[in-house]
Ligand code: C2E
Ligand code: MG
Ligand code: MG
């Protein structure tokens with residue numbers, strides 16, 4: 001119809017949609033040379049071991065330091081990087097940088113790296129991982145890869161083979177945001193996950209009555225009976241920390257325990273963090 005009355009297709013868009021589309025295109029254009037311009041940074045958030053009462057590692061969280069936009073969080077640009085395919089080179093940069101940073105930490109600390117489901121469709125993934133390990137000298141058992149349930153929606157044969165190959169290198173695989181996906185639980189039997197990261201929404205639900213506690217208890221029991229450990233995400237209060245300890249979670253992560261911080265702060269934070277679990 002737009003063609004028929006001789007106008008451009010943008011006629012179909014309301015002005016605010018037009019503005020959104022422009023913003024998206026501008027972001028796409030900016031993202032294209034983000035690596036050459038060295039505008040990406042990794043922040044690190046501590047992962048606490050609840051049994052040992054100490055920091056066991058850090059999760060790498062990507063940030064885009066844009067000259068005009070400021071510090072852009074991943075939820076705003078990773079979807080754009082995924083639709084343009086840029087997530088593959090960006091993901092390789094993340095792997096390389098995270099392994100390089102972790103190689104400078106005490107050797108009892110691990111680094112966790114998030115992977116996009118799209119990286120699993122690229123045959124370069126295992127090469128990218130082994131390159132990152134070899135060039136930085138990081139031992140494979142100090143690297144953990146985080147994937148979300150959405151990865152399981154892809155060709156499961158390919159994903160399964162890749163996960164086994166990666167694990168065969170000696171690293172660990174965590175299932176991120178567990179419980180928020182829509183796949184059936186049966187995949188847990190066939191996929192080689194080492195750890196379930198219990199989504200923040202369940203940790204928040206702990207203070208909303210008995211049902212919330214029952215769900216976390218059930219996830220911990222399920223994980224342990226399948227030989228996996230658990231990390232509670234998004235722990236913001238001491239009450240939540242108490243409850244996830246009681247539920248038997250292995251690890252905890254959240255603002256109460258430590259916020260994501262620039263790479264340069266990691267070693268200083270390690271020294272100054274009074275372990276809130278022992279306090
Ligand atoms: P995620 O992997 O589940 O990471 C946890 C997110 O929760 C992080 O958000 C973290 O800052 C936030 N968080 C941690 N503790 C708390 C808390 O106590 N309360 C609340 N409200 N939030 C907390 P962030 O850094 O904005 O990252 C968002 C998501 O972006 C990540 O979720 C991950 O899925 C994705 N992401 C981050 N870095 C990368 C990357 O390098 N590659 C890919 N593919 N995805 C990444
Ligand atoms: Mg994660
Ligand atoms: Mg998560």
Ligand code: MG
Pocket residue numbers: 177
């Ligand atoms: Mg998430």
